[in-house]
Amino acid sequence: MIPGKRRAAVMSFSAAIFGALLLQSVSSQNEPSITASEHTTLPVEGDMYMLQCNLTSYQNIHQESYWTKNGEEIPETRSPNRNTEYKLHKPRGDDAGVYMCVFTFDLSPSANATIEVKSAPEITGHKRSENRNEGQRALLYCKSVGYPHPAWTWRKFDNGIYREIDNSTGRFFVSSKDNYTELHIIDLDIGLDPGEYSCNATNMIGSREEKSVLRVRSHLAPLWPLLGVLAEIIILIVIIVVYEKRKKPEDLQDGESPVFYSSAVCDIYEEKLCSSSFEMDLLLCAVSLLLRNL
């Protein structure tokens, strides 16, 4: 090999390596960096809390930015600015969650920064009372807002304190997911199951609980009022009919209505009617005689 050619090869080889190293350092310089607000815990002072993201360094052309909450894009937050803000007005429990500001670029993948807004759980929905018949299934639920998602526990108020639910009969099923929990009780027992139940939501910030009352109705419960009403009705009808039968002979004697013939005369006519045999009317006649004497 000619000594000059070897030198050229080494030169170009080292230039290639140097170039590659340079490119790497340049590209690492070009990775975008974002400065974002601190993570926070609600409640905050003041009426408003601002989440901020600044895109401090980038290489490629920046397209736009938007915000997401808990993985879903918040509408109407897209803007072409490098500094982007999202205002939380009077932040409450349902404003808590994981917020992310996302910057999109023309030629390179998007960059994002995460801001966590934490709060203690607040129970927003639960059934205050549940009434079911025995043998049916009951459903008690609790809904909450807050971040991080709480751990749920169900307890029953027994003999003055709240205890863990005794599932020796295998009739209790708890299903919890994020901010929602359900307590299913199948084959309700009228002796064991009625009472106060409470759902407890606990996360690293704090905990809350709410009570629900479960009542179990027996199948025979409506029977007694029904029998009472039937007895009252029969008594009333008997009183009215007896009063009328006792008053009738007095009416005729008083001569209150002198124009009226006695019902016996009418019956004679009725019988004459029946004796003139018209096929279809015979049955009607008999029925009408029966009902007229009611």
Add this chain to the structure above:
Amino acid sequence: MSPAPADPLEYKPLDGGWGWMVVIGAHISIGFAYATPKVLSIFFNEIQQDLGSSFSEIALISSIMLAAMYAGGPVSSAMVNRFGSRPIVMLGGLLCGVSMITASFGTSIIYLYFCIGVIGGCGLSLNLNASLIIISKYFLKRRPLANGLAMAGSPVFLCVLAPFNQYLLVNFGWRGSLLILGGLMLHCCVAGALMRPVPLPCKPPSYALEKTVEEQPNSGNTKLKKRFVKNAKKFLDFSLFKDRGFVIYLIGSIMFIFGAYAPIVFLSAYAKSQGVEEYSAAYLLSIMGFVDMFVRPGTGLIANSKLVRPRIQYFFSFALVFNGTCHLLCPLIKSYAFLVVYAVFFGIGFGMVFALIFECLMDLMGSQRFPRAVGLVTIIECFPMLLGPPAAGLLVDVYHDYKYLFLMCGSVILTGGLFLFVMNIYNYHMLDKERQKQVRASEVEMKLTPQAGTGQTEPEAKERNVALRDPENTETTD
């Protein structure tokens, strides 16, 4: 010598005494009849969850019940004519009670349609018509007052049953509640027991006379066909359409019924759309019902006075106009205070119309033709009643604004009222002319056969004239 067949008033109606007990019975009967379809809606939510059907399927129960109640009118009237009010009301009460009790064991929606809707509706129709008919038999001079008191049963029972049903629902579930409600509806049997039959002198029924006459010339098929036609006529008497006053009344009341129920159905929804909270919106309906309770007997009292009674049809048309104007002014109302005022006036108007609606029919038809007339009227009123609220709902869906609903209902009722007013001027004028003709005719008759003039009060004279205009007085009444 038997009295002339066209002479209806051989007896003087009691107008008091036991009649007031009959009014109590009618009050209970009518109360259950009108209130039950409405208060059943309290159970619908739980039934829907239990049976797993859609809301419109459940709401159909009420509609079927109302439809059966109105459609059963002619049958009910025919049965009352035949057997008298008492057994029919007791049968109706029994049907209602049985229907609710069997419905409490239901497992499918079709079963509920049949039990509550069909059987319950039939029971209620028997109750309703029989109660109205017996009032027309027991009262003449004080009839408007008796009608007002009896019709007041509807708002009273509505106000009592609504919270009571809620209490039953919480404590016993819907099945237990239907069971107990069935027991309560058996009180209609008690009401029936109160409806002592009016003792009538029994003339040899012209039925028998007609039969002996018919027997001779006809035979076989023609005899059966004549009897079939006659039986069909017992149910639906189309000859009533020849009566001018009846047709006028019918048109007016159809227009009223078409527009009457939609505002009630949509009132709380309208209030909510104006920004009123849910409990206050529901409260509006209770206010309306409460006012209604007192207005009905009050209207009966006013209608009974010497000033109003002779021209009671004008009072009826005034009530319709009042009601219509109330609805037309409603869209102008924006605040809750004025909505309360509207509810009060609505209650007044509604109560006035319903206190008079059957009294006017009795006034026009007389106690002889009233049973047939009321049967025909109720079955015809079935259609506007079922069409009104859905048509109004359609307007709301299309225009997304409740004001068109109120404008439509108000204008329909107002037109009905004005129509009644104008046509009644004409009708009263023709009636006066006819009466003068009869007076002249009877004067001629009196000159030929001198007889002592009967001292009749005006309502009695009117009854006689009304009956004289009715040539088909062949039924024996009880």
